[in-house]
Amino acid sequence: MKQNGKKKILVVDDSEMVRNFHSYIIKMFGYQVGTAENGAVALEKLLAGDYQLLVTDINMPKMDGYELIRNVQEQGIHIPIIIVSTEEEYKPGCAGAELGSGIHMVKPTDPGKLVATIKMLL
């Protein structure tokens, strides 16, 4: 079984299906995974736990992905971020995009690309 150094990754998406899909792909490579259904829950978990990477959606209720990223930065949590969203949601120059701290990937997620990106960042 792959162990991958027991690194922990937080997967954030309001769709349970997407959360499960992303978690599943990541677990295939031995990483540990936590999940959150919106930015607010995610921020709580990030502050509480030792996560090494964040994979987040943009369009979510309560706290969206951009607000989450802004909060993560304000709280001084320095971890790599992968934004997984539809093409329309991610517009260069829109609110939050200037934060520039994330690598953007387009839904539907290409599992190979997601894992390659994670390996590159961790």
Place this chain on the structure above:
Amino acid sequence: MDTMLETYLEETEELMQRAEECVIRLEMEYSAADINELFRIAHTIKGSSHMAGFEDIGNLMHKMEDMLDYARKDAIQFDQSVVSLCFQALDTVKQMLGYKRDPGTPEDMSRLVDAASRIDEMVGAFIRANKKDEKKAVVQQPDTGIISSLLNKKPKGKNRYYITFFIEEDAPMVSPVFMMILKSVGDIGSLVYSSVPDEYFSGGSVADGVKTLEIILDTDIDEVELYTYFAINYVDRINVVDLSRSRLLENDVYFNHTHSISHVIILKALLKLYPLFLKASPYETTKEALAVIQDFQREADRAFDRIENHKRIDAFVQDFNQLNLLITKIHQDNFGLDERQCSNIRTQIAKLTERAYARIRGKYLFTTFKPEKDGFINRLKTFVEFMDKPSTLMVFIDTRELSIIREKEIKELIGIKRRLEAQDVELAVIVDGPYTRRIMNIFDSIGSLQEFKVYGNELDAVLAMSQSEEFSHKLSRVVKEVYYE
């Protein structure tokens, strides 16, 4: 039905319920909040449907989303036609969901596909006719299927393998695992055959129950390296048949986590035993030796218990038990051994070690990389990237195909060795073949810069290392992690 699919259906059905309520409210009275909510729901369903492989539902929701986007931006007038198109789209999606849950006749499906494309056209026509500005809707190009794009590559590579992957029974979803396997295939060689077609991934039908993937792979890499690229969780067993060989071996390579882990334990036990018989003769039984031996027997028993199908390894178990008996007898009767007897026992342990080693090589703890003349470093880099470092102790670079190692390559090799060491993985060199002396000299000459352990073969290396305390600690730690995860 896999749990991932179950989650998708439940979630989508719930969203559909909410979407319908929105449309009912919108039918009575315009509300920006409801349009936004409906847009968001369509958007979510679109995303998860594509991910689940249900492009039919995803595409239809995409169309509805486009229409609602225009409406909320006031690019088209929101009126009864929009409401009616939404109702039709939702109704079709609902039927499609029912079909995913409980497949009906092919006629039902084709009726639904017709309905979907009709709605699709209607929405498209409606947008074109009513759009106030000239903004063009995004047209999605269908991707070429993953299998055909791999099959279209020119077959290349000196080895041809027939590989069967067995997915764990309780894996929540099978297709993403297949996708990851195929991704690795693309990285290391070319696909010649696949037991699943493109359609499997586009999800037109829920071909559920498929738990195995068979492929024929052409690649330059050696069988022992293959496992590194296919070490994916949820893959229960891998069966590799080397088709470039003229005939099949009796026990063709068969990789199963449980079996391999048991062999890891047996190997560890043997390696602990071996140094006992290296001591100066005459051999005398001591308390410490007795403790090691009792430990050895306990661990071996436990490991053999875990192997389900004893038949496959019967000969191995028999030989192992014989050695075990002999050693127990020596200690029970407390008789000394002369050098010849000692060396005899060493040989027996070495032989068993070799057999246990052969079963885990490339899969756990030890792996071997065989460089070829060209592109040696780049291929090694990819290999190391794929490698699961926490369960690897040692990487052997088997240089028998090399006639020379260039200075630039040596520098890179040193870098790789140091990076691996930082992650507690050792890199050693196996030197064998016609250029042994030359390669040895190269590693000798850089000894002051970076020392490389050089061995004549892998078994010698493993046995030599068994005598180092540090190695045996590391071995225990990794075995613990692998065994008790």
